[in-house]
Amino acid sequence: MKRCLGCGVELQNEDKRKKGYVRSLDQDYCMRCFRLTHYGDSLIDLRLDIKREDVLHAIKTDKRPVAFIVDIMNIESAISNDMIDALRGREVVLIFNKYDILPKYINSSKIEEYLDAFVSEKMQGIRVIDVIITHKYDDHFAELFLDTLNNHQISEIMFCGNVNAGKSTIINKLIEGSKLTVSRFPSTTLDFNVIKQGDLTFIDTPGIVDEGDLSLYVDEKELKRLSIDKTIRPQIFQLYEAQSYFVESLLWLDVLPKDKGSVVFFVSNNLSIHRTKMAKAAGYYDRHRDDYKLKLQLDSAKEIGINDAKTEIEVDGLGVIALNNIAKIVVHHDKRNKVTIRKAAF
Numbered sequence: 001m002k003r004c005l006g007c008g009v010e011l012q013n014e015d016k017r018k019k020g021y022v023r024s025l026d027q028d029y030c031m032r033c034f035r036l037t038h039y040g041d042s043l044i045d046l047r048l049d050i051k052r053e054d055v056l057h058a059i060k061t062d063k064r065p066v067a068f069i070v071d072i073m074n075i076e077s078a079i080s081n082d083m084i085d086a087l088r089g090r091e092v093v094l095i096f097n098k099y100d101i102l103p104k105y106i107n108s109s110k111i112e113e114y115l116d117a118f119v120s121e122k123m124q125g126i127r128v129i130d131v132i133i134t135h136k137y138d139d140h141f142a143e144l145f146l147d148t149l150n151n152h153q154i155s156e157i158m159f160c161g162n163v164n165a166g167k168s169t170i171i172n173k174l175i176e177g178s179k180l181t182v183s184r185f186p187s188t189t190l191d192f193n194v195i196k197q198g199d200l201t202f203i204d205t206p207g208i209v210d211e212g213d214l215s216l217y218v219d220e221k222e223l224k225r226l227s228i229d230k231t232i233r234p235q236i237f238q239l240y241e242a243q244s245y246f247v248e249s250l251l252w253l254d255v256l257p258k259d260k261g262s263v264v265f266f267v268s269n270n271l272s273i274h275r276t277k278m279a280k281a282a283g284y285y286d287r288h289r290d291d292y293k294l295k296l297q298l299d300s301a302k303e304i305g306i307n308d309a310k311t312e313i314e315v316d317g318l319g320v321i322a323l324n325n326i327a328k329i330v331v332h333h334d335k336r337n338k339v340t341i342r343k344a345a346f
């Protein structure tokens with residue numbers, strides 16, 4: 001059986017519309033990988049083809065050490081209970097990726113402090129042997145990572161994590177020769193893919209599908225607009241009275257400041273944010289909800305009281321919203337989209 005070097009899927013030359021199609025079986029990359037790499041289109045949408053529980057089960061039954069790749073914008077949803085369960089007792093190198101998308105002014109020691117607290121609180125029972133913060137342009141990553149493997153005498157390691165976290169991108173930084181397929185489409189890697197590099201074995205895995213991720217519920221055009229690939233230019237708003245903010249028709253946030261407060265949106269630079277007085281928000285939503293032709297339904301949500309001077313909202317697949325000196329919020333979001341209130345990391 002021959003597998004695609006880019007996505008790990010079994011190759012076949014019978015059905016063009018199915019995964020793994022090649023014109024001739026002597027080719028190394030399937031048609032989909034070829035299209036993704038050279039034309040940036042996905043041909044066949046496979047986002048819902050890979051089941052979360054199947055991938056987690058396969059990871060759990062494999063006892064090899066794991067490099068757990070987490071998108072820095074998606075910490076709370078990536079480090080989920082079922083993922084932690086799959087990693088229990090394993091040696092794990094925890095890699096926070098895509099650091100380049102955070103604006104330079106953000107204090108790295110504050111993020112590190114947040115991550116340290118997160119790891120010791122939520123990842124008990126897992127042998128986290130190293131925590132690395134990196135990004136795809138980081139020239140020191142390979143050396144650092146290979147040192148860690150060497151120090152712990154690890155020769156085989158699986159790269160796991162949510163879809164689009166950057167697993168294949170990271171492995172490409174470690175290998176020579178044929179490269180794995182990477183793309184902004186969720187579920188680029190379709191099957192477990194074993195790559196040998198000298199004495200080391202790296203295993204790329206299909207991303208874990210995160211049902212709370214907004215990108216699952218928008219079309220291809222919208223996905224391109226909301227995915228963050230460049231350094232974020234934060235959108236900052238000062239407020240003295242109750243205000244509402246609309247991230248297009250993707251999210252609606254009501255905010256009541258303590259006295260003077262601020263709200264900072266870390267989302268894709270392509271997205272525009274509309275601000276209005278809270279009293280006018282419902283009318284604005286009714287008038288504009290169809291403008292974007294999205295099938296999202298922003299649910300009526302509960303009021304949340306905020307105690308800390310600095311808090312953040314992590315909106316799965318959209319970004320992070322920082323709240324400074326805010327008393328209360330209401331987050332209206334699509335009910336499938338996961339929203340977490342967390343301590344400030346940025």
Ligand SMILES: Nc1nc2c(ncn2[C@@H]2O[C@H](COP(=O)(O)OP(=O)(O)OP(=O)(O)O)[C@@H](O)[C@H]2O)c(=O)[nH]1
Binds near residue numbers: 165
């Ligand atoms: N800005 C930025 N983009 C990144 C980084 N790492 C990966 N990406 C981008 O994120 C997208 C997903 O990367 P992949 O390597 O395909 O992610 P994956 O985890 O293998 O995804 P699946 O195979 O779908 O599970 C691509 O568009 C990458 O270019 C990074 O450090 N910074």
Ligand SMILES: [Mg+2]
Binds near residue numbers: 188205
């Ligand atoms: Mg991949």
